[in-house]
Amino acid sequence: MTEAGLQLWNRLQAFQLDDPNAAFTFSHRLAAENGWNRTYTLRVMEEYKRFLFLCCISATPVTPSDAVDQAWHLHLVYTRSYWDDLCKNVLQRELHHGPTRGEAEAEKFDGMYTLLKDIYYDTFSEQPPADIWVTNEERFQKNRFQRINRKDYWLIKKARLSKETFLVMLVGLIIIGIFVKADDSSAFFVGIGLVFLVIVLLRTLNKQDGSNGSSGGSGCGGGCVGISADGCGSSHGHDGCGGHGDGCSSGGDGCSSGCSGGGCSGCGGGCGGD
Template sequence: MLTAEQTQLWDRINRFELDDPNAAFKFSERLSRENGWSIQYAHRVIVEYKKFIFLCCVSEKGVTPSDAVDQAWHLHLTFTRSYWVGLCRDTIGREIHHNPTKGGESEATKYDSFYTGTSKLYFEHFNELSPADIWPTNEARFSEINFQRVSLDNYWLIRKPKPTKTFALLGGLILLSFMFIQASDSDIFILIFLAVFVLIIAFSYQKEGRDSDKRDRDGSGSGCSTAGCGGDSDSGHHGHSGHGCHSGGHSGCGGHSGCSSGCSGCSSSGCSSGH
C-alpha cells in the first residue's frame, strides 16, 4: 500500500505523458516499431516503465527492470527534454541517470536479487502481481539476452520455432520413414518425407507467429541513479549498450556472465518525497 506521500508521487508519474499530442510519430509508436511490438503492448510497457520509475524512487535496496521496461527507459532517455525536464525535474524532482555496468559475478548475483526484490516491491505498492508477459521470470530475464541491432532493410528475420514439439514430430516422422523405406524399393517415400518435413517446419513457424501475435494482443538492463537521493554512482547493464542505474545507492547488473545480461538496476533512498 502507498503512503499519502507515495500516492502523490505515483499520481504525478502516472499522469506524465510520454506521447507528444502534436507529434506525427509519437513515443509509443516508435517504441512499438523499434521492438516489433503491437501498439497495445507498447502502451502497456509504458505503464510498467512508469511503475519502475516509481519503484526506483521508493526502493531502499534496489530494483531492476525487465528488458521490455528497459527498452522504454532507454528510448525515453533519447527524448532529452521529456526525460530530463518533463520527468526528472518537473515530475519527480530528481535526476535518474543511466550508467554502464562494471560486470562480474558479484554484480550478476546482486542484480538477480534486485530483480526478485522488484517483484515483491511491485506487489507491496501496487497490490497486484507484475504482468508476466512484460516482467518474465529471473531465468528468462537473465538468459534471453542475445540482442543485436539489425537493419530490416538488409536482413530477413525468421522466428525460431520452439524445439520440443517440433523435434518430437520429426523424430516420429523419421522413424516411420525408415520403416516405410525398408518395406519398399521406391524412392517415393523419401520425397514424401521431405515434403512432410517442410510442412512441419512451416507449421511450427506459423504457430510461433500466431502465439507471438496473441501475446502482443493480450498485452503480450539498464539501471538508474538519482541525484538528490544520497549515495554514489554505480552501474547496471543494458542489452544493447550496457547501461545501468541507481538512485542514491548502487546499481547495475551483469546477468549470469556479468557482462552481457541486458539487465539493469536502480536503488534509491529517500526518493519518495517528490519535489
C-alpha cells in the same frame, strides 16, 4: 501508500509519453525498434511508469525487466520529455545514468530483480505480468542482444520445439521416407503431406512464441534504487549483455549506480532518487 506516494502516482498516471502532435510517436518508435505489437507496447509503457514509481519509493535497489528497460532507454533519447517533463515536473528529482562498475556484482542483480517483483506485489496488490517481467533465468541468462541493420540481414527465429513436437515431426519424416521408398509415384502426394506437416508445426510454434507480441527486443537490463536520507545507490547488471553499460545516479547526493555485462552490444542502467 503515503500521501506523497499517492501524489507521485497520480502525476505519473497523468504523464503522457506520446506527443499528440507527433506523426511518429514514442510508442510507435518503441514498437518499431523492438518488433512489438501495439497492445504489448502500450502495456510495457504502463509498466515503465510503475517501475519509475517503485524507483522513487523503494529504499532498496531494484532492477527492471528488459522490456521495461527498453522503454526507459528510449525515453532518455527524448531529452526534454525525460529531464523537464518527467524528472523535473513529475518525479521532482533527477535520475542520471553513470558508468558501469563491472561484472563482479552480477549475482546481486538477480536478487534485485526478485526483490522488485516482491515490492511490485506489495505496492500494486498483483503480480507483475509474466510476459513483461520474465523469469530471472530469461532476464539474465538468455539475453544475447546485438544491434544489426535489417537491410543487410535476414532474420530467422530459432525454433523452440517441445519433445512432443519433435517426436511427431520425426515419426512423420520416417513415414514419409517409407512411402517414398516403397512407391516413387507417390512422392508428389507425400510432398504435399510434408508441406502440411510443416505448416502445422509452424502455426504451433507461432502460438507458443508470439502470444504476447514481444517478438523483438534489444539492449540490456537496468536497475533502480530509491535513495534514503543517508543512503547511496548501487549498481546492477547481468551477463549476456555488454557493449557500453550505463548506470544512473541520484542528483545531488554524490551516490551512483551502474550496470555491466559482456557478450552483446546495447546498454543497461540503474537509477536513483534523492
